[in-house]
Amino acid sequence: MSADEDGKKPGLRERKREQLRATVERAALDLMLEQGYDAVTVEMICEAAVVSRRTFFNYFGSKETVVLGRAPEGPSPEDQQAFVHGTHGTILADLARMLLKTLQERPHDVDPARWRDRLALIRATPELAMTLADTIAAKDADLLHLVGRRIRARYAAEGVAEAPGRATDLQITRQAEVIVALWWGMARYTMQTIVQHPETDTEELIESLLDTLTLIQEAEL
Missing domain, CATH: 1.10.10.60 (Homeodomain-like)
Structure with missing residues (x-):
């Protein structure tokens, strides 16, 4: 304790x-x-x-x-900084991986056995899975702010912030809203899939969804 x-x-x-x-x-x-x-x-x-x-x-x-249990905590300050200044993956992929890590981390005051049992029950009970998703979705404002920071950091690194046609606050807000909406669509689909198929590996499913989005972006689907 x-x-x-x-x-x-x-x-x-x-x-x-x-x-x-x-x-x-x-x-x-x-x-x-x-x-x-x-x-x-x-x-x-x-x-x-x-x-x-x-x-x-x-x-x-x-x-x-x-x-x-208690409402899930958000990403750690270190994870948030890594996301905001990330340069390796796409913004949606980095967001998905950061939030997936947050969801899977066990709170320090919950013993491992209880944590495993909670996850098993959530996976087996659609009502609980969707309630958890809705609880997390209530933190949309925090996510939008975090995604907006990432977008601003990327524009600043590319010199867009100083360009004559620089992105406006409204444009950045809309871009952040679209990205967060895409994440929640993936999250809800993931929740529904693991409820219907408890043997599903969550990380592999998220990676598969991200691969599908890449194919769509490249006009291969």
């Missing part, structure tokens, strides 16, 4: 809260893996974890939250 901002270990009360949260999560995940997400009720989780409904809702708010 991580220390607080002052470098001190969490107090006894906080440790007990985290232990109870972990107990409820483990009970819920075990039930869902055994019986399926839809078949498990909050009452069943409470009985297995020996907690009241009131305690359950104080900690999680919904059955869905037990599986999805």
Whole structure:
């Protein structure tokens, strides 16, 4: 368990809260893996974890939250800088790879076994997969800003920013919106595919989609 901002270990009360949260999560995940997400009720989780409904809702708010956990964090500052100043791949390919890395990274406060079980349930449950996609999509403003930084950096490197016909803020905004929209189209398709075919390798699927986009761009499809 991580220390607080002052470098001190969490107090006894906080440790007990985290232990109870972990107990409820483990009970819920075990039930869902055994019986399926839809078949498990909050009452069943409470009985297995020996907690009241009131305690359950104080900690999680919904059955869905037990599986999805806290909202995914965005890319690290280092990954964002690498994306903004990337020069090797296309902007869409670099965006896809950065966000895929973010989605696959386990939060520091979640143990590996629970993380694997969460991913298994999300893959097996279309409702959870789409909810996760929608939760991430709610951060569109952050993505648009990040993509806009990449576009500006590329234009600046090419001298376009100083040219008489330089890209306007509106043009850059529209370009960023198109790129982010393309990413979300790929992300939703990826979510749907891994739900229908759990054995699918996510990275290979993303690379296949990027290859398809390249063929379209080169007028070979």
